[in-house]
Every structure is written in structure tokens, then in C-alpha cells.
Amino acid sequence: MKDQGVLIVGGGLAGQRAAETLRRRGYEGPLRICGAEPVAPYDRPPLSKRVLAGEMADEDLAYRPRDWYRDHEVELVLGDRAAALDPVAHTLRCESGARHSYGRLLIATGGAARRLPFLAHPNVHVLRDLADARRLRRTLGPGVRLAIVGAGFIGQEVAATARGLGAEVTLIEALPTPLAPILGEEIGGWFADLHREEGVDVRLGAALAEARGGAEVEELLLADGGRVACDVVLVGIGTVPATDWLAEHGFAAGVPVDAAGRTPLPDVFAAGDAALAFDPAAGTHHRTEHWEAAAWQGAAVAKAMLGEESGTPPPASFWSDQYGLRVQCVGDPRGADGTRLDGDPAERDFEVLFTRAGVPVAGLAVGRPAAIRRFRKQIEGGVAIVEREELVI
Numbered sequence: 001m002k003d004q005g006v007l008i009v010g011g012g013l014a015g016q017r018a019a020e021t022l023r024r025r026g027y028e029g030p031l032r033i034c035g036a037e038p039v040a041p042y043d044r045p046p047l048s049k050r051v052l053a054g055e056m057a058d059e060d061l062a063y064r065p066r067d068w069y070r071d072h073e074v075e076l077v078l079g080d081r082a083a084a085l086d087p088v089a090h091t092l093r094c095e096s097g098a099r100h101s102y103g104r105l106l107i108a109t110g111g112a113a114r115r116l117p118f119l120a121h122p123n124v125h126v127l128r129d130l131a132d133a134r135r136l137r138r139t140l141g142p143g144v145r146l147a148i149v150g151a152g153f154i155g156q157e158v159a160a161t162a163r164g165l166g167a168e169v170t171l172i173e174a175l176p177t178p179l180a181p182i183l184g185e186e187i188g189g190w191f192a193d194l195h196r197e198e199g200v201d202v203r204l205g206a207a208l209a210e211a212r213g214g215a216e217v218e219e220l221l222l223a224d225g226g227r228v229a230c231d232v233v234l235v236g237i238g239t240v241p242a243t244d245w246l247a248e249h250g251f252a253a254g255v256p257v258d259a260a261g262r263t264p265l266p267d268v269f270a271a272g273d274a275a276l277a278f279d280p281a282a283g284t285h286h287r288t289e290h291w292e293a294a295a296w297q298g299a300a301v302a303k304a305m306l307g308e309e310s311g312t313p314p315p316a317s318f319w320s321d322q323y324g325l326r327v328q329c330v331g332d333p334r335g336a337d338g339t340r341l342d343g344d345p346a347e348r349d350f351e352v353l354f355t356r357a358g359v360p361v362a363g364l365a366v367g368r369p370a371a372i373r374r375f376r377k378q379i380e381g382g383v384a385i386v387e388r389e390e391l392v393i
């Protein structure tokens with residue numbers, strides 16, 4: 001029977017990794033990537049860091065030069081958004097009306113920035129793709145008053161980059177401590193202090209009540225009566241899976257997959273921020289939303305398509321760059337009941353091991369890349385450590 005080929009929907013990290021893995025492991029059939037953006041697959045993390053700072057050219061973001069796609073016979077169909085999937089006929093319809101048939105399909109459409117309905121003004125930004133980064137970059141500069149709604153990693157990284165560009169930054173966070181649900185109160189508090197030391201006005205436990213101004217937002221009012229005057233607003237309140245086009249299949253909130261990335265639909269796989277990966281420890285599906293997981297899942301799907309073992313997913317991990325500091329985390333700190341600190345948080349040089357019943361479950365390192373390799377081994381080893389101390393910063 002003729003090979004109908006592999007169709008990858010979404011030209012991001014997971015899609016690119018899947019295409020590369022398929023070709024590297026000998027797949028010779030038709031291979032096509034359909035992406036909504038008009039540009040070839042590129043790396044997203046620098047968008048909030050060096051690209052926004054103007055230190056890295058947009059062209060340098062591409063995973064591969066255009067020749068690579070020609071040489072490896074990977075067809076790129078760009079600037080056309082997937083609109084509907086017919087899993088019985090094995091066809092994908094795009095917004096242009098184009099239809100693509102497939103033998104096997106990978107859903108790798110990533111995430112979309114969450115927005116606030118009452119903040120739809122021209123000076124309100126989100127940051128998910130290169131077009132967003134270009135728009136935001138044009139507005140930043142010395143003295144520009146930037147209000148950032150949400151002190152997650154995107155909000156914090158943009159705060160750091162904008163400070164480097166001389167902007168006056170206010171960081172507005174609804175939680176009493178940023179990142180506390182993931183990293184705990186102490187580490188979250190350390191991040192708040194880091195930004196304050198760098199001249200950011202950090203407002204915590206601050207709910208947005210209203211946006212004032214004319215065509216553009218000029219002031220944000222907070223529920224506690226606080227006010228934030230601004231020229232530019234960035235909304236950084238997380239992402240939703242970019243799977244609204246799959247609502248009729250029940251996937252509007254993400255696509256559930258098994259360890260090899262198989263969905264409940266025949267010949268359909270999913271990977272990256274669009275997927276709900278299965279967590280055997282918790283017995284539930286959840287989104288991973290980090291670079292390393294998307295890369296691993298894209299490669300795992302390619303192997304599964306070739307009938308190979310995908311292997312065991314590595315522990316979750318992510319990094320963040322802020323004010324010249326690299327923050328890295330491996331494992332899942334949620335649910336830890338103990339922490340061990342080494343180093344000096346005030347000097348921005350420390351590491352924290354998170355434990356549960358004495359067993360290492362996660363590690364966070366600030367400015368210590370070697371610690372992450374060690375943490376990874378400890379977590380994978382799962383061996384209990386003897387003494388336990390509480391973290392005091």
C-alpha cells in the first residue's frame with residue numbers, strides 16, 4: 001500500500017524534533033510540516049531574552065537553514081492554520097481551504113497566550129511568537145513605563161530584559177508570592193526580592209480591577225486601590241493549549257496521550273505544549289509546557305511511528321535567564337516536604353534540593369549548572385538521603 005506519509009501540524013520545537021528524528025532514523029516516506037506562522041520552525045526561549053533585548057537576530061532563531069528542509073525532503077507549508085481534522089478520512093483541512101491527507105499525523109500546535117478580555121488595547125501585548133516579540137521590542141526603551149501582569153517566568157524574564165533596556169517596570173502578581181505553587185514560598189520570595197533589587201516595582205497579592213485610558217491603556221487600577229501608570233502592558237498569565245481547532249474531538253483543553261504520544265484517535269499522535277502527557281506517578285494527564293519535554297516528546301512520537309520503543313521520559317526540567325543569571329530546575333518540587341539549601345541566596349549563588357519523605361524529588365540551581373546534573377542523578381536514583389533540613393533564606 002502507498003505510504004500516505006507523516007503530516008506534522010505545528011512548526012515548533014516538538015514538530016521539528018519529530019521530523020528530524022524520523023529522517024535520522026531512516027524514515028524515507030513523505031514528510032510535511034504545516035505551520036500557522038509564516039516562518040520556518042524556530043526556537044522560542046530567546047524571544048523573552050536575547051531577541052527582545054536586541055542581542056540576537058531573528059534569523060538566528062531558526063532550528064535549521066532552509067536548505068536542510070530541501071536536503072531532507074521535509075515539505076514546509078507555512079502561514080496556513082489547521083482548521084479541522086477528519087480522523088476517518090485521514091485528512092486535515094487548513095484555513096486556506098487546502099486539504100492534506102496523511103498516513104500518520106502529529107499534533108504539535110503548542111500553546112497560545114492567555115489573554116484578559118478587558119485588556120484588548122493596541123498597547124497591550126502577549127509574548128508567544130516572533131511577531132509578538134517584534135511588536136513588543138519596538139515599544140521598549142529608556143524611561144518607557146511597562147506594566148507586566150503576571151509574575152510567572154515569561155513575565156519575570158520580560159521584566160529583566162526590559163530593565164536592561166532602561167524601562168521602568170511594574171510587575172503585578174495576583175498571588176502573595178510569585179511561583180509559590182511550583183517552587184514554594186521561600187524560593188518564590190527570593191524571585192520577588194531579585195526583581196526589587198533590580199529596580200522593579202513588584203506588587204504582590206494584587207488583583208487587576210480596571211484599565212483606564214482612551215484608545216490605549218494609561219493606567220491599571222488594582223483591587224486594593226493601587227494604581228499603575230503605564231505606556232505599555234504585557235499580559236503574561238500563562239498559556240492554553242492551541243487545540244481549539246480540535247474541539248469537536250474533545251481536545252479543546254489539550255490532547256491526552258500515552259507515554260509514546262498516541263492519542264485516542266487512530267494514527268494520530270500529539271507532543272509538546274498541546275499534549276496532555278501521562279504522568280504514571282500521579283496517574284493523571286497534564287501539560288508539561290517546557291522546552292526539554294517538548295523536544296523529548298517530539299522525538300518519542302517519531303520513534304513510536306517507526307515502531308521503536310520511546311523510552312522513559314526524563315524528569316521534568318526547565319531553565320530561565322534573568323539579569324545574567326541562569327536558573328535551572330529539574331524534577332517536580334510540588335509536594336516536597338523538605339528542602340536542603342547550599343550556597344548563599346543573597347549572593348545569587350545557591351542550590352536547593354527538594355525531598356519528599358527524604359527522597360530527592362527536585363532540584364533548583366541558581367548560577368550552578370553542575371548542580372543540575374547531580375540533582376538529575378539523585379532524582380532518577382530515587383535514593384533517600386539521611387539528614388533533612390528546612391530551607392531558610
Ligand SMILES: Cc1cc2nc3c(=O)[nH]c(=O)nc-3n(C[C@H](O)[C@H](O)[C@H](O)COP(=O)(O)OP(=O)(O)OC[C@H]3O[C@@H](n4cnc5c(N)ncnc54)[C@H](O)[C@@H]3O)c2cc1C
Nearest residue numbers: 010012013014036044045082109110272273289290291294
Ligand atoms: C517567550 C518564551 C520563552 C520561553 N522560555 C523558555 C525557557 O527559558 N525554558 C524552557 O524550558 N521553556 C521555555 N519556553 C517554553 C518552550 O519554548 C515551549 O515549551 C516549547 O516551544 C513548546 O514546543 P511546541 O512544539 O509544543 O510548541 P511551539 O514551540 O509553541 O510550536 C507550536 C507551533 O504551532 C503553530 N500552531 C498553532 N496553532 C496552529 C494551527 N492550528 N495550525 C498550524 N500551526 C499551528 C504555532 O504557531 C507554533 O509555530 C518559552 C516559551 C516562550 C513563548
